[in-house]
Amino acid sequence: MSMQLQPRLDRIRRGFEKQAPPEVLAVMHQVTRDLAASGILDRVAREGELAPRFELENTRGIRVGLEDLLARGPVVLTFFRGHW
Numbered sequence: 001m002s003m004q005l006q007p008r009l010d011r012i013r014r015g016f017e018k019q020a021p022p023e024v025l026a027v028m029h030q031v032t033r034d035l036a037a038s039g040i041l042d043r044v045a046r047e048g049e050l051a052p053r054f055e056l057e058n059t060r061g062i063r064v065g066l067e068d069l070l071a072r073g074p075v076v077l078t079f080f081r082g083h084w
Helices: 005-019 022-037 066-070
Strands: 055-057 063-065
Touching: 063 066
Parallel strands: none
Antiparallel strands: 055 063
């Protein structure tokens, strides 16, 4: 069964919010409001926009460009913000 991503993410968020401590939720919601108020959302890529050209090191330390990967097929980008 295929499911759209946003409904699935919403379901995961609701599940997390049911079990998360209230003080954690308060901080997370405040940070979300602060980010939105900063104007950062005006500068993020929108669905359907092309990603800028970039190169990053892979797990072997070899620089790999997005264009090189796209030449081999579709690419899924994942952004990891790090551990809390």
